[in-house]
Amino acid sequence: MKQRTIAKKVELVGIGLHKGVPVKMVLEPLEADSGIVFYRSDLGVSIPMCPQNVTNTMMATVLSKGEAKISTIEHLMSAVYAYGIDNLKISVDNEEIPIMDGSSIGYCMILDEAGIRVLDANRKIMAIKKPIEVKDGDKFVRIEPSQQTIFDFSIDFAHPAIRQQSYKFVFSKQGYKEEIARARTFGFLQDVNYLRSQGLGLGGSLNNCIVLDENGILNKEGLRYKEEFVRHKILDAIGDMAILGMPLLGSYVSFAGSHKLNSLLTKKILEEVDAYELVEETEEVAIMELVKEFE
Known part of the structure; x- marks a missing residue:
């Protein structure tokens, strides 16, 4: 299991969901053990991706370093994680990642264009050894030991088009592209004026968001x-979990989770050093054997 980066530089221009301004984004390969690094090309500031650099989770996940920030990284990082990319430079000339169509399928397409280059260094896997949970009332996010990487999520909205929904996703790259990548972000028409008064949602439209009024989908x-x-x-x-900077071997379970709770979970995992084991193995079988010891 070797580290990966992209095979060639790729770029695109899109609109930011919350600020509504054009953004040029460039993805470039990095060598082994470089990690994921964001770069504000207009400011000349690099922001390494790590839980400690998450400074805001209101409606999006935001990384900051000093006055420089990069917002709405979660959809891009979701695709990057799915493609098993460990090392990558992500440059933008404004403070937000382009929203594309509100899902991550556009990022999958650009990563397909870039291709994958396998590096001569082993990947580190974060194997979860004990449950870690963060709660907010009845809302929670939890990570548990597992022999597979699983995301099991439930929501409950008092809206006729949503109501109670649950989905369990056993992680694989192909499964991600088929089951998850095309799912778009969503918002409620009644919240638009408030969000815009807070400087958010300025780039949102029916082209990049599922919009709901009181009765249904617009x-x-x-x-x-x-x-x-x-x-x-x-x-x-x-x-959000990709911000840990390495693949997870564990089962993520949530009811009504959020960017805030996900950020708190990643920080809590790192604080409780007995909760995980960093495994560097060339054979997946060896990792499976290690996980069995935790159970």
Whole structure:
């Protein structure tokens, strides 16, 4: 299991969901053990991706270093994690990652264009050894020991188009592209004015978001999946957990989780050093044997 980066430089221009301004994004390969590094090309500031650099989780996950920040990284990082990319430079000339169509399928397409280069260094796997949980009332996110990487999410909205939804995703790259990547972010028409008063959602539209009024969905094309809402929550969770900087071997379980709770979970995992084992192995079988010892 070797580390990976992309095979060639790729770039795109898109609109930021919350600020509504054009953003040029460039993805470039990095060598082994470099990690994921964000770069504000307009400011000349690098921001390494790690839980400690998450400074805001209101409606999006935001990384900061000093006055420089990069917002709405979760959809891109979800795709990067799914493709098993360990080392990558992500440059943007503004403070937000382009929203694309509100899902991560566009990022999957650009990663397919970039290709994958396997590096001559072993990957480190974070194998979970004991349950770690963060709660907020009845809302929670939890990571548990498992022989598979699993994302199991439930939501409950008092809206006729959503109500109770649950989805369990056993992680694989192909499964991600088929089951998760096309799920779009969603929002409520009644919240638009408030969000915009807070400087958020300025780039949102029916082209990059599922919009709901009191009765149903305003998007004429309807949903892409029956459980698109909860599947998008899984997409977000994968992106937020990717901020740990290495593949997870464990089962993520959540009810009504959020960027805030995900951020608190990643920080709590790192604080409790007996909760995980960093494994560097060339054979997946060896990792499976290690996990069995934890159970």
